[in-house]
Amino acid sequence: xxxxxxxxxxxxxxxxxxxxxxxxxxxxxxxxxxxxxxxxxxxxxxxxxxxxxxxxxxxxxxxxxxxxxxxxxxxxxxxxxxxxxxxxxxxxxxxxxxxxxxxxxxxxxxxxxxxxxxxxxxxxxxxxxxxxxxxxxxxxxxxxxxxxxxxxxxxxxxxxxxxxxxxxxxxxxxxxxxxxxxxxxxxxxxxxxxxxxxxxxxxxxxxxxxxxxxxxxxxxxxxxxxxxxxxxxxxxxxxxxxxxxxxxxxxxxxxxxxxxxxxxxxxxxxxxxxxxxxxxxxxxxxxxxxxxxxxxxxxxxxxxxxxxxxxxxxxxxxxxxxxxxxxxxxxxxxxxxxxxxxxxxx
Amino acid sequence: xxxxxxxxxxxxxxxxxxxxxxxxxxxxxxxxxxxxxxxxxxxxxxxxxxxxxxxxxxxxxxxxxxxxxxxxxxxxxxxxxxxxxxxxxxxxxxxxxxxxxxxxxxxxxxxxxxxxxxxxxxxxxxxxxxxxxxxxxxxxxxxxxxxxxxxxxxxxxxxxxxxxxxxxxxxxxxxxxxxxxxxxxxxxxxxxxxxxxxxxxxxxxxxxxxxxxxxxxxxxxxxxxxxxxxxxxxxxxxxxxxxxxxxxxxxxxxxxxxxxxxxxxxxxxxxxxxxxxxxxxxxxxxxxxxxxxxxxxxxxxxxxxxxxxxxxxxxxxxxxxxxxxxxxxxxxxxxxxxxxxxxxxx
Numbered sequence: 001x002x003x004x005x006x007x008x009x010x011x012x013x014x015x016x017x018x019x020x021x022x023x024x025x026x027x028x029x030x031x032x033x034x035x036x037x038x039x040x041x042x043x044x045x046x047x048x049x050x051x052x053x054x055x056x057x058x059x060x061x062x063x064x065x066x067x068x069x070x071x072x073x074x075x076x077x078x079x080x081x082x083x084x085x086x087x088x089x090x091x092x093x094x095x096x097x098x099x100x101x102x103x104x105x106x107x108x109x110x111x112x113x114x115x116x117x118x119x120x121x122x123x124x125x126x127x128x129x130x131x132x133x134x135x136x137x138x139x140x141x142x143x144x145x146x147x148x149x150x151x152x153x154x155x156x157x158x159x160x161x162x163x164x165x166x167x168x169x170x171x172x173x174x175x176x177x178x179x180x181x182x183x184x185x186x187x188x189x190x191x192x193x194x195x196x197x198x199x200x201x202x203x204x205x206x207x208x209x210x211x212x213x214x215x216x217x218x219x220x221x222x223x224x225x226x227x228x229x230x231x232x233x234x235x236x237x238x239x240x241x242x243x244x245x246x247x248x249x250x251x252x253x254x255x256x257x258x259x260x261x262x263x264x265x266x267x268x269x270x271x272x273x274x275x276x277x278x279x280x281x282x283x284x285x286x287x288x289x290x291x292x293x294x295x296x297x298x299x300x301x302x303x304x305x306x307x308x309x310x311x312x313x314x315x316x317x318x319x320x321x322x323x324x325x326x327x328x329x330x331x332x333x334x335x336x337x338x339x340x341x342x343x344x345x346x
Numbered sequence: 347x348x349x350x351x352x353x354x355x356x357x358x359x360x361x362x363x364x365x366x367x368x369x370x371x372x373x374x375x376x377x378x379x380x381x382x383x384x385x386x387x388x389x390x391x392x393x394x395x396x397x398x399x400x401x402x403x404x405x406x407x408x409x410x411x412x413x414x415x416x417x418x419x420x421x422x423x424x425x426x427x428x429x430x431x432x433x434x435x436x437x438x439x440x441x442x443x444x445x446x447x448x449x450x451x452x453x454x455x456x457x458x459x460x461x462x463x464x465x466x467x468x469x470x471x472x473x474x475x476x477x478x479x480x481x482x483x484x485x486x487x488x489x490x491x492x493x494x495x496x497x498x499x500x501x502x503x504x505x506x507x508x509x510x511x512x513x514x515x516x517x518x519x520x521x522x523x524x525x526x527x528x529x530x531x532x533x534x535x536x537x538x539x540x541x542x543x544x545x546x547x548x549x550x551x552x553x554x555x556x557x558x559x560x561x562x563x564x565x566x567x568x569x570x571x572x573x574x575x576x577x578x579x580x581x582x583x584x585x586x587x588x589x590x591x592x593x594x595x596x597x598x599x600x601x602x603x604x605x606x607x608x609x610x611x612x613x614x615x616x617x618x619x620x621x622x623x624x625x626x627x628x629x630x631x632x633x634x635x636x637x638x639x640x641x642x643x644x645x646x647x648x649x650x651x652x653x654x655x656x657x658x659x660x661x662x663x664x665x666x667x668x669x670x671x672x673x674x675x676x677x678x679x680x681x682x683x684x685x686x687x688x689x690x691x692x
Contacts, residue, residue, distance in 0.1 A: 044495075129379060
């Protein structure tokens with residue numbers, strides 16, 4: 001769920017309650033359903049050799065994207081990445097895409113084609129096939145729903161619920177870039193950055209990566225416990241891991257991986273870069289846990305893999321909640337204020 | 347595609363062209379894809395004993411539903427039926443549902459819960475399980491996307507492309523009731539009908555049936571060729587069959603199955619009931635073809651089944667186009683004017 005969704009408190013407050021109630025309703029076990037509501041994707045036992053993953057995401061104009069700051073091709077690309085990233089977080093291989101769009105009268109056919117072009121382009125490296133969908137009219141804005149399937153070998157899906165107390169928490173890539181890029185697009189007073197940094201942050205916003213290769217690698221090594229993709233922002237997504245695994249977390253602020261461009265942006269805006277990393281969303285990096293005793297072996301494997309993966313904290317008992325360590329020996333509750341909130345000049 | 351979608355000429359004109367282009371792009375064959383874009387559902391070969399069906403439908407407030415004339419529970423119910431009906435048209439058994447909603451600030455939590463209640467109620471007779479989805483904010487209206495999966499035995503799916511010249515065309519149930527019900531809800535001058543007829547037409551609009559049992563029965567008998575569900579209205583859906591099978595059709599106006607309530611409504615409005623049957627949408631009945639030489643056997647089977655199935659015409663060569671026989675020996679092109687058009691007083 002991209003950060004824009006939290007702009008409407010009503011919808012988001014009710015989301016957690018709604019999910020809980022829907023799960024309770026669907027409580028009768030079904031032997032074919034490995035995982036229903038509450039993970040990055042649903043997991044279905046389709047055969048003895050394969051489990052099927054399914055995820056769906058609805059994006060609304062003015063909430064999740066804005067044609068004033070993104071091209072239609074980029075909007076399509078990012079929408080597909082949001083779904084690909086869910087498959088990545090399960091350690092799966094993406095397969096088939098279905099696309100529904102509700103088109104307002106203001107959209108041209110060329111724009112809609114660009115939207116599809118962006119979606120198919122994002123899926124092309126993984127040979128994702130568009131196999132169906134629905135087009136209809138919208139009286140208001142553009143709405144785009146993608147359903148994506150994937151596959152994973154039986155018992156190999158990386159679940160949100162598999163985090164254990166003592167596990168270490170890792171993330172791929174760097175955090176906060178996409179949000180810094182979005183801020184550059186929407187700020188009235190755009191901070192002065194080196195062009196290479198501006199280009200990097202805008203590219204990370206418009207063309208994020210789905211960490212499919214990393215997810216598959218994690219499954220292959222067999223050392224990851226829980227996993228989730230970072231769409232809400234680190235703080236929001238940690239909440240999901242804690243909720244599903246029944247645990248707490250302690251994040252070490254100084255260990256958060258931040259790009260030089262994001263650091264430069266934070267400095268220009270007078271912000272702590274860790275704040276952007278903690279609360280900026282749509283990074284589409286993976287967050288996952290690894291048992292502490294496997295750390296030396298895991299670090300060696302990372303070294304050989306060529307992937308960037310950083311240890312940012314550990315899993316704690318549920319009663320500890322979500323905490324942030326700023327200095328050695330000093331922790332505070334992870335700030336749950338929204339990103340918008342702390343960005344405002346005080 | 348419910349009839350409301352044709353209210354916006356732009357979106358609908360581009361739909362056919364868009365589908366053609368997307369199909370051309372996805373032209374490289376994939377051994378796992380039995381059917382991609384262009385049927386009621388996509389068909390995926392998931393195992394040697396089972397094919398998976400997937401369909402998705404996006405419904406927009408003010409285009410496909412109106413909270414002023416439908417309760418949230420009925421909106422949810424009809425949305426689920428639209429998808430269940432796609433599975434029925436393939437001869438499949440529905441399995442899993444994923445629901446995305448974009449919620450405007452005007453919607454209460456109770457209303458959203460009613461919406462979900464309607465969806466789960468529609469799926470309950472078939473043990474459909476809600477396994478995932480997405481909730482987010484909308485700045486404008488309510489948008490609802492359902493993705494539904496189903497299963498069918500290998501090589502048993504009923505495809506739109508299987509109609510052959512000479513085949514007979516059958517439909518289940520009666521046609522036009524849902525549209526007459528919608529007209530009753532939206533007319534300023536509501537025609538006077540017997541209460542039993544009004545109740546019937548409103549129920550057929552708010553609570554249509556998905557013909558799952560009929561679809562499964564057709565697969566079991568093994569006599570049906572092509573099949574489609576009637577969501578656009580008979581004329582629009584016949585166009586899909588003709589397009590996918592490369593054929594024409596001749597419909598016999600006098601044979602169209604019309605309920606007493608719909609006849610009474612047509613009379614009260616001064617309309618030909620056949621017009622409502624031809625162009626009213628959202629009946630969610632099945633239309634299918636049967637080889638002419640199998641007719642006697644098929645009619646006997648219908649008699650034993652307890653289902654209402656009516657022969658309404660036959661498949662003709664493509665060059666003949668879509669024609670309507672009004673009197674013996676007299677045919678005319680099937681009127682492609684929209685329902686709204688002919689309803690207007692002339």
